[in-house]
Amino acid sequence: MEAVFFYVFGTLAVISALLTVTRRDAVASAFWLIFCFLSVAALFALLSAHFMAILQILLYAGAIMVFFLFVIMFLGKSQDRVKTSDWRVVALGVLSLIGATVVLTRLVGSTHAPFPAVADSYGGIEAVSEVLLTKYLFAFELTGLLLTAAVIGAVYLARREAPGSRGAKAPVVRGLTSQAATSTASSSAVQHEDVPHA
Amino acid sequence: MPDLTTLHVHLGHYLTLSAILFFIGVSGVVFRRNAIIMFMSIELMLTAVNLTFLAVSRQLGDHQGHVFVLFALAVAAAEAGVGLAILVEIFKRRGSIDVDDFRKLME
Structure with missing residues (x-):
C-alpha cells in the first residue's frame, strides 16, 4: 500500500513540477508549485516525517507561496513576455539533464533493502525537537540570527521608497538623483554584508 | 492488487524521485528568464533536497535529517524574503524582471 501512495504522489509531484517550470x-x-509542495508533503508523511510534513504545508505551501503570489500580483502582468534560449540549447540542456538523472539513478538506486522499522514516535515533534535543542542548539540560535538579518534587510529595502523618503520617488531635483544612486550602492553593500551572517 | 501490495519502496526510489525533482528545478533556473519563476525553481530544488534528507534519515533511523530540513526551511524563508524584496526594488527601478534585461542595463 505504501508503494501505491509513493507512486501516486511521486507522479503528481513530478507532473506539477514540470508544469511549474513550463507555464x-x-x-x-x-x-x-503549491500543488507540487502538497504532494511532496504527502511523501514526507509517507516517510514517517509527520512534523516535517506539517511544516512543509504550513511554511512552504502556505507562507512562502502566499508571499510569492503577493509579489506576482504586486508586479502585475508585465512579465508575460516569455522568451527562452535557442531551441538547440534547450534540447542539449534537456538531454544532459535526463542523462544526469539516469546516471544519478544508477548510482543511488542500487540499494534494495526496505526501510527499517521505527518506533511510533519517529518523526514527531518531540523526537525532532529533542535532537534540535540538544545537539544542534547553537545552529538553532544561528537560524534565529539569520531570520533577524533577513527581516532587517527586507525592512530596509522596503523603507527606502516610503512616501516621505527621499529615494527614487523624487527624481525631479538634480541633487536627489545622485542620492538615489548612492542608496542603490549602499543596498547592494548591505546585500553582500548579509552573506557572512548566513 | 496483490502486485501493488507486495511492492516495496526503498531508499533508491526516494532518491530517484528527488533527483528528478531537483533537475526539473535546475532546468527551470537555466531555461526561464523570468526572475520569479527562477526563484520558484530554486524552492523546488530545496524541496527535492529536503526529500533526500528525510529519506536517508528514515533509512538510518535517526532525526538529524529532520533537523537539517528545518534549517533549510528557515534559510528558504529568509532567501525568499530578501530575494523578493530586492526583486520588487529592481522592478520599481527598471520596470522589468527579465534577468536578460538586468544584464543589459548593468553595463
Whole structure:
C-alpha cells in the first residue's frame, strides 16, 4: 500500500513540477508549485516525517507561496513576455539533464533493502525537537540570527521608497538623483554584508 | 492488487524521485528568464533536497535529517524574503524582471 501512495504522489509531484517550470503565466506556475509542495508533503508523511510534513504545508505551501503570489500580483502582468534560449540549447540542456538523472539513478538506486522499522514516535515533534535543542542548539540560535538579518534587510529595502523618503520617488531635483544612486550602492553593500551572517 | 501490495519502496526510489525533482528545478533556473519563476525553481530544488534528507534519515533511523530540513526551511524563508524584496526594488527601478534585461542595463 505504501508503494501505491509513493507512486501516486511521486507522479503528481513530478507532473506539477514540470508544469511549474513550463507555464507562461507566473500565477499558474505558482499554483502548480503549491500543488507540487502538497504532494511532496504527502511523501514526507509517507516517510514517517509527520512534523516535517506539517511544516512543509504550513511554511512552504502556505507562507512562502502566499508571499510569492503577493509579489506576482504586486508586479502585475508585465512579465508575460516569455522568451527562452535557442531551441538547440534547450534540447542539449534537456538531454544532459535526463542523462544526469539516469546516471544519478544508477548510482543511488542500487540499494534494495526496505526501510527499517521505527518506533511510533519517529518523526514527531518531540523526537525532532529533542535532537534540535540538544545537539544542534547553537545552529538553532544561528537560524534565529539569520531570520533577524533577513527581516532587517527586507525592512530596509522596503523603507527606502516610503512616501516621505527621499529615494527614487523624487527624481525631479538634480541633487536627489545622485542620492538615489548612492542608496542603490549602499543596498547592494548591505546585500553582500548579509552573506557572512548566513 | 496483490502486485501493488507486495511492492516495496526503498531508499533508491526516494532518491530517484528527488533527483528528478531537483533537475526539473535546475532546468527551470537555466531555461526561464523570468526572475520569479527562477526563484520558484530554486524552492523546488530545496524541496527535492529536503526529500533526500528525510529519506536517508528514515533509512538510518535517526532525526538529524529532520533537523537539517528545518534549517533549510528557515534559510528558504529568509532567501525568499530578501530575494523578493530586492526583486520588487529592481522592478520599481527598471520596470522589468527579465534577468536578460538586468544584464543589459548593468553595463
